[in-house]
Amino acid sequence: MFNFDPYSPAVDADPFAAYKTLRDQHPCFWSDQAQMWILSRYTDVASAGTNWQTFSSAKGNLMTELPNRAGATLGTTDPPRHDRLRGLVQHAFMKRNLEALADPMRDIARDAAEALRGHDKFDFITDFSSKFTVRVLFAALGLPLGDEQTVRDKAVLMVQSDPVTRAKGPEHLAAYAWMQDYAAGVIAQRRAEPKNDLISHFSMAEIDGDKLDEREVLLTTTTLIMAGIESLGGFMSMLALNLADFADARRAVVADPMLLPDAVEESLRFNTSAQRFRRCLQNDLTLHGVTMKAGDFVCLAYGSANRDERQFPNPDVYDLKRKPKGHLGFGGGVHACLGSAIARMAIKIAFEEFHKVVPDYARIDERLDWMPSSTFRSPLRLDVAVH
Numbered sequence: 001m002f003n004f005d006p007y008s009p010a011v012d013a014d015p016f017a018a019y020k021t022l023r024d025q026h027p028c029f030w031s032d033q034a035q036m037w038i039l040s041r042y043t044d045v046a047s048a049g050t051n052w053q054t055f056s057s058a059k060g061n062l063m064t065e066l067p068n069r070a071g072a073t074l075g076t077t078d079p080p081r082h083d084r085l086r087g088l089v090q091h092a093f094m095k096r097n098l099e100a101l102a103d104p105m106r107d108i109a110r111d112a113a114e115a116l117r118g119h120d121k122f123d124f125i126t127d128f129s130s131k132f133t134v135r136v137l138f139a140a141l142g143l144p145l146g147d148e149q150t151v152r153d154k155a156v157l158m159v160q161s162d163p164v165t166r167a168k169g170p171e172h173l174a175a176y177a178w179m180q181d182y183a184a185g186v187i188a189q190r191r192a193e194p195k196n197d198l199i200s201h202f203s204m205a206e207i208d209g210d211k212l213d214e215r216e217v218l219l220t221t222t223t224l225i226m227a228g229i230e231s232l233g234g235f236m237s238m239l240a241l242n243l244a245d246f247a248d249a250r251r252a253v254v255a256d257p258m259l260l261p262d263a264v265e266e267s268l269r270f271n272t273s274a275q276r277f278r279r280c281l282q283n284d285l286t287l288h289g290v291t292m293k294a295g296d297f298v299c300l301a302y303g304s305a306n307r308d309e310r311q312f313p314n315p316d317v318y319d320l321k322r323k324p325k326g327h328l329g330f331g332g333g334v335h336a337c338l339g340s341a342i343a344r345m346a347i348k349i350a351f352e353e354f355h356k357v358v359p360d361y362a363r364i365d366e367r368l369d370w371m372p373s374s375t376f377r378s379p380l381r382l383d384v385a386v387h
Contacts, residue, residue: 002026005033006063006276006299007166012370012377015275016316019304028290033166034063034374036278036297037290040304042311044287046326048279048300049333052078055279055298057335063278063299063374064161064168066176072219075277075335082334088212089220089338092201101140105346108135109353117357121364124244124382129236130229132350137228140342141221142197143186154179155229156371163372176222183221198224224339232343234273234371234378235329236350242267244363244384246318253320253351254359260348262320268306268329270318275303275377277331302328303377360387 002025004018005011011018022029022040029038039045048055058078060070070076074085112131116122134148143151157175161168168176186199194200202217212220243250243263253259279298284291292298305328307315312324330337337343364383371378 003033004029004031004038006031006038006374007033007161007163007372009163009370009372012163012372013368015303015377016307019301019307022301023304023308023310028287028292031299034297034299036299037292038299038301039287040301040308042305042308042328045300045302045305045328046332048298049328049331049335052082052334054282054285055300056282057082057279059280059297061277061279061335062159063276064166065278066158066168067173069219069223072215073223074220074338075223079334084210085212085216085220086334086338088205088210089202092198092205093338093342101136101342102345102349104139105136105349106353108132108139109350112350113353113357116354119386121383121385124240124384125233125237125379126381128354129233129240129350133229133233133236133346136346137225137232140198140228141186141224142190142195142199143225144189147182151179151182151225152229154182155226158226159230159376160371160373166374179222179225180218183218183225187217187221227339230376230378231274231337232339232346234376235268235343236347237378237382238271238273239264239267239347239351240384241363241368241379241382242271242318244361244382247362249318249320250361254355257352257355259320260351261344262323263351264344264347265324265327265329266318266320266322269312269322269324269327270306270315272303272306272327272329273376273378274329274331276301276375277335278375302331358386361385362387 002021019040027041031038056078057076058071061075077085109132112128130152134152154175157172160172190200191203199221202220205212253263276299281292281294281296281298283294309315330340361384364385368379371380
């Protein structure tokens with residue numbers, strides 16, 4: 001009898017065979033372990049992402065939600081509240097002038113890459129991507145230097161869940177509480193001494209007299225720290241994994257860095273780190289002969305939708321020439337990732353500098369240890385050998 005448990009380490013390691021069974025045989029599937037419906041076909045997932053009236057995010061969007069977060073962040077609100085939040089946060093992003101981050105990003109990437117020169121093997125995550133993403137995040141948000149390792153460790157714990165209890169464990173909740181206290185302290189400092197950073201602009205963002213309230217500023221900042229470290233770092237590790245495994249693609253990108261955007265988009269489709277997000281049904285809905293009830297939770301399996309052969313021919317092939325339009329690697333609809341532009345810019349810059357120092361590399365371990373998370377998927381380590 002078929003089963004799909006999004007908390008299973010086997011699913012973390014390789015969800016794609018199970019996704020295909022879901023799409024072909026159980027496109028609207030009830031998971032006893034997750035206590036929610038699983039939607040796996042591209043059309044269903046993409047449609048749900050645009051239909052916020054039926055598929056609400058207001059009760060949380062993480063598969064295993066963090067306490068007191070729902071209703072106060074971009075990912076956990078519906079219009080019109082979501083539109084208000086998005087407008088204020090976008091205003092802060094515009095004030096920060098993200099293009100001004102390009103040169104500092106390149107300096108950070110160059111420093112991290114140069115530290116690898118002469119190494120015959122290293123862990124891509126510890127030795128490159130984490131150093132890059134954390135330093136970029138600190139520069140963008142205006143976080144105080146010296147806290148980088150602790151902030152990263154707490155952010156990674158926040159997105160994890162216990163595969164046995166299928167819930168956030170004490171260590172995950174403690175990391176979340178620590179991050180809120182940390183963010184509150186930085187916010188207080190920035191209100192006293194504003195600077196040209198995102199936290200200062202969140203605190204002061206105003207449209208027609210409307211401002212973010214204290215809880216919104218705090219949880220938006222906390223969420224951005226989590227997303228900036230884990231989402232960006234997780235995706236960089238997945239792109240590196242793809243390029244390490246597919247030598248022809250890697251050689252093409254190294255020879256012509258103009259192909260990097262194509263590699264990024266195909267990796268977002270082929271192996272997105274943002275695998276599954278949650279919604280709550282606002283009314284009864286019948287799909288594929290199955291009736292889901294109002295109040296039921298629904299999992300939108302982005303990772304499965306991006307491998308749906310109904311939308312993407314030969315979906316299990318990593319193809320730089322594909323140019324996959326409409327992939328859901330950054331979500332979709334009103335909840336499409338607000339940071340997608342800065343993420344694309346950061347990844348392109350990081351890999352341009354990385355490939356100048358390490359143009360030829362391959363994965364060492366066939367088996368990887370994956371982060372225990374029902375929402376995100378990325379390896380805990382990615383050891384590569386330099387050729």
